[in-house]
Amino acid sequence: xxxxxxxxxxxxxxxxxxxxxxxxxxxxxxxxNKTYATFTTKYGSVDNTFVPLGKDEFVKVPDGIAHFLxxxxxxxxxxxxxxxxxxxxxxxxxxTSFTRTAYLFSSTSDxxxxxxxxxxxxxxxxxxxxxxxKEKGIIGQEITxxxxxxxxxxxxxxxxxxxxxxxxxxxxAGTIESISEITKEWLYECYNTFYHPSNMLLFIVGAVDPDKxxxxxKDNQAKKDYKEMPEIKRKFEEEPLKAAxxxxxxxxxxxxSKCLVGIKALHVDQQGPEMLKNELTMNVLLDLLFGKSSENxxxxxxxxxxxxxxxxxxxxxxxxxxxxxxxxTNNPDQLADRIQxxxxxxxxxxxxxEEQLERAKxxxxxAFLRAVNSPEYIANQFTRYAFNDMNLFDVVPTLEKxxxxxxxxxxxxxxxxxxxxxxxxxxxNKQ
Amino acid sequence: xEAVVEKITQMQxxxxxVVETDKYKTNTLVWRMKxxxxxxxxxxxxxxPYVLQSSSAKYPTTTQLRSYLDDLYGATLYVDLGKKGEYxxxxxxxxxANEKFLTDPSPxxxxxxxxxxxxxxxxxxxxxxxxxxxxxKEKRTQKQRxxxxxxDKMRYSxxxxxxxxxxxxxxxxEVNGEAEAVDAISPENLFEYFxxxxxxxxxxxxxxxxxxxxxxxxxxxxxxxxxxxxPQKASATEVQNRREVNEVKEVQxxxxxxxxxxxxxxxxFGNPDYFALQVFNGIFGGFAHSKxxxxxxxxxxxxxxAASRLESHKGLMMVMSGIDNKNYDQAVxxxxxxxEAMQKGDFTDAELVQTKAVIRNQILETIDTSRGLLELLYHxxxxxxxxxxxxxxxxxxxxTKEEIIAVANKINLDTIYFLTGTEAGK
Numbered sequence: 001x002x003x004x005x006x007x008x009x010x011x012x013x014x015x016x017x018x019x020x021x022x023x024x025x026x027x028x029x030x031x032x033n034k035t036y037a038t039f040t041t042k043y044g045s046v047d048n049t050f051v052p053l054g055k056d057e058f059v060k061v062p063d064g065i066a067h068f069l070x071x072x073x074x075x076x077x078x079x080x081x082x083x084x085x086x087x088x089x090x091x092x093x094x095x096t097s098f099t100r101t102a103y104l105f106s107s108t109s110d111x112x113x114x115x116x117x118x119x120x121x122x123x124x125x126x127x128x129x130x131x132x133x134k135e136k137g138i139i140g141q142e143i144t145x146x147x148x149x150x151x152x153x154x155x156x157x158x159x160x161x162x163x164x165x166x167x168x169x170x171x172x173a174g175t176i177e178s179i180s181e182i183t184k185e186w187l188y189e190c191y192n193t194f195y196h197p198s199n200m201l202l203f204i205v206g207a208v209d210p211d212k213x214x215x216x217x218k219d220n221q222a223k224k225d226y227k228e229m230p231e232i233k234r235k236f237e238e239e240p241l242k243a244a245x246x247x248x249x250x251x252x253x254x255x256x257s258k259c260l261v262g263i264k265a266l267h268v269d270q271q272g273p274e275m276l277k278n279e280l281t282m283n284v285l286l287d288l289l290f291g292k293s294s295e296n297x298x299x300x301x302x303x304x305x306x307x308x309x310x311x312x313x314x315x316x317x318x319x320x321x322x323x324x325x326x327x328x329t330n331n332p333d334q335l336a337d338r339i340q341x342x343x344x345x346x347x348x349x350x351x352x353x354e355e356q357l358e359r360a361k362x363x364x365x366x367a368f369l370r371a372v373n374s375p376e377y378i379a380n381q382f383t384r385y386a387f388n389d390m391n392l393f394d395v396v397p398t399l400e401k402x403x404x405x406x407x408x409x410x411x412x413x414x415x416x417x418x419x420x421x422x423x424x425x426x427x428x429n430k431q
Numbered sequence: 432x433e434a435v436v437e438k439i440t441q442m443q444x445x446x447x448x449v450v451e452t453d454k455y456k457t458n459t460l461v462w463r464m465k466x467x468x469x470x471x472x473x474x475x476x477x478x479x480p481y482v483l484q485s486s487s488a489k490y491p492t493t494t495q496l497r498s499y500l501d502d503l504y505g506a507t508l509y510v511d512l513g514k515k516g517e518y519x520x521x522x523x524x525x526x527x528a529n530e531k532f533l534t535d536p537s538p539x540x541x542x543x544x545x546x547x548x549x550x551x552x553x554x555x556x557x558x559x560x561x562x563x564x565x566x567x568k569e570k571r572t573q574k575q576r577x578x579x580x581x582x583d584k585m586r587y588s589x590x591x592x593x594x595x596x597x598x599x600x601x602x603x604x605e606v607n608g609e610a611e612a613v614d615a616i617s618p619e620n621l622f623e624y625f626x627x628x629x630x631x632x633x634x635x636x637x638x639x640x641x642x643x644x645x646x647x648x649x650x651x652x653x654x655x656x657x658x659x660x661x662p663q664k665a666s667a668t669e670v671q672n673r674r675e676v677n678e679v680k681e682v683q684x685x686x687x688x689x690x691x692x693x694x695x696x697x698x699x700f701g702n703p704d705y706f707a708l709q710v711f712n713g714i715f716g717g718f719a720h721s722k723x724x725x726x727x728x729x730x731x732x733x734x735x736x737a738a739s740r741l742e743s744h745k746g747l748m749m750v751m752s753g754i755d756n757k758n759y760d761q762a763v764x765x766x767x768x769x770x771e772a773m774q775k776g777d778f779t780d781a782e783l784v785q786t787k788a789v790i791r792n793q794i795l796e797t798i799d800t801s802r803g804l805l806e807l808l809y810h811x812x813x814x815x816x817x818x819x820x821x822x823x824x825x826x827x828x829x830x831t832k833e834e835i836i837a838v839a840n841k842i843n844l845d846t847i848y849f850l851t852g853t854e855a856g857k
Contacts, residue, residue, distance in 0.1 A: 295494065
């Protein structure tokens with residue numbers, strides 16, 4: 001077991017790779033009641049075309065299957081794992097993102113028992129025709145719930161605009177039609193391909209003794225017979241650099257309009273420190289342009305184009321990336337124009353000062369400290385970083401090194417009219 | 432569980448609550464103001480914190496104020512409105528990095544305090560009025576905030592349930608105020624209200640983090656002093672249990688129907704059976720092992736979510752679920768059957784033990800976050816009680832099946848609200 005110390009943060013992280021390839025990380029947290037653990041596979045909604053384990057040909061699976069599998073893994077022949085966790089005083093949950101599926105629990109007692117339950121239930125699938133059918137009703141309601149949610153529709157609307165082929169444009173839960181095609185055979189095929197320990201990461205953070213926990217996981221894994229796994233073959237179609245659509249307007253049952261401007265990212269083949277730097281630089285750039293202390297935000301707010309729902313965000317994963325900026329507005333067209341103008345203006349001449357950059361960096365460093373108060377944040381983000389060969393605890397040192405030139409050159413490179421798109425939600429019959 | 436020690440001191444015009452703990456990398460300051468909900472003030476009161484947080488005498492524009500926050504290593508400042516029982520609660524929250532985790536050792540806590548005091552006591556005014564431009568901008572945003580509830584159907588249907596259920600009670604007022612009342616607010620009358628609120632409200636300051644009580648007290652004394660006051664009590668509205676359930680259906684263009692059922696528990700925080708009510712809620716609908724989740728979702732496959740939650744100071748319990756419009760009757764029937772089962776004592780010892788374990792876990796997790804801890808501690812202020820954190824855990828464990836059945840039989844279904852997509856659902 002290796003111990004990694006982060007002196008400035010006063011944290012210690014323990015790591016070991018199991019013989020079956022599973023990476024286990026433990027971060028003891030002093031003073032906390034809670035222990036939080038995530039067991040995550042590098043498998044999400046975008047992994048829809050791959051060679052199943054033991055086969056030679058690529059297959060394309062129904063949309064929404066990674067998420068469906070996440071739901072179904074909780075159900076066993078003798079009942080529901082939620083019940084097991086709550087008997088042990090824990091609360092369990094799971095989520096599926098574009099690139100990951102995570103299973104988790106948090107508890108303040110019986111940590112070892114709960115950890116055993118977590119690892120065992122994820123590593124012991126049970127799918128039957130009957131339970132698969134039953135789940136279609138439940139997930140169907142989850143899908144309709146999101147259909148009525150204007151923020152969700154806007155978010156996926158802009159992603160759809162930006163991407164031509166990449167499966168990131170497909171809703172994580174799929175559609176009522178696509179999930180109707182899901183069978184237990186499909187689920188097993190996905191499970192066997194993506195849930196091998198070598199494609200997974202276990203993170204435990206909280207009131208724990210690292211030696212004891214590591215030994216427990218090792219003993220648990222030693223009892224299970226995993227064959228060595230060939231590398232997983234995923235396929236993604238070639239994706240153009242420019243946005244697929246310039247604009248999309250969704251009419252919905254709302255009273256307030258919404259507008260998002262999206263930028264399709266570059267350098268999405270990056271991994272490791274390069275990716276970390278690119279991602280953080282992009283975040284700093286957006287903060288300089290649209291943060292609450294920026295001149296631009298002040299003007300947009302003063303002109304009545306935005307309210308407190310205004311926000312911006314950058315997502316980068318292997319193979320795709322996008323920034324989005326916007327929020328609720330009384331004038332979605334004018335807001336779209338203004339955001340695009342701010343972006344395109346930032347392309348050219350030196351726009352920012354050293355002082356502004358320092359301030360933005362300080363803000364990000366403080367935000368990082370705030371974030372690491374949260375065991376959930378540490379476990380989820382550490383896993384995401386690790387799957388991209390980055391280290392969460394490199395965030396502050398990497399931020400400190402970002403220069404004005406870095407920001408400026410990224411701005412001039414990534415911002416381009418052809419990579420920008422707009423999505424709006426407007427009240428029905430009012431367009 | 433690590434003992435949480437809340438040290439309370441009566442200061443000039445407010446109470447100071449300090450919790451010393453070294454588990455966070457930041458320190459949290461929360462200023463809370465409590466006053467009875469009133470028709471006359473609700474909209475002004477909802478606007479006030481937004482005006483105060485947008486600028487001050489020293490930082491007359493949002494840009495200047497926000498730049499200063501960024502300089503303090505991204506200290507966060509935000510305001511929040513809430514309703515607890517028939518009180519309207521305003522919060523100002525500052526979270527600031529603890530410099531011991533930074534390479535730059537300049538002390539930040541005092542600066543956070545100074546900023547809080549600046550926001551609360553030195554607003555951007557001219558004469559006896561707030562800055563006009565700020566007030567106009569924030570009024571516009573307030574209208575948008577009120578309007579946006581309509582667009583979030585889950586929230587909207589909950590608000591509509593309360594409106595229908597508590598018609599005529601102060602509790603029916605919305606935290607963000609009323610759209611029609613916004614225009615009448617002026618920089619002058621808002622300033623007048625600001626002075627009144629700081630003279631009359633019950634005010635509490637919470638400081639949670641790696642701090643020393645004595646130091647905090649000294650800083651607070653130097654920066655924040657107000658007139659002493661006797662806080663006003665909300666006049667409790669006498670509510671009769673309905674003989675017949677009030678059923679309300681509203682048709683809108685939605686794909687999923689939103690079913691919200693409101694119950695009167697007739698129990699509030701501080702009553703001897705309050706903890707039994709918490710356990711009741713846990714078995715009935717609070718968790719993923721509860722009757723609602725099992726029967727509405729897992730067995731009948733009708734919904735993605737089906738849950739209940741309590742309003743501790745008003746004595747309400749709300750059930751919510753998102754269902755197909757056509758399944759209304761079936762869902763209501765299942766939910767009502769679960770309540771009848773509770774009333775008859777149709778739940779096992781295993782369910783009881785399991786629920787207690789989950790509640791214990793939930794409380795311990797809640798107090799791991801400074802915000803969660805604050806919320807639990809603040810119950811005592813709202814209800815004027817002195818219930819120790821430990822008793823949340825110990826008293827809850829002692830609850831018996833009989834006590835839960837007794838609680839179940841005090842609960843009355845009052846109103847069923849259904850937001851439905853089609854006339855067929857009607």
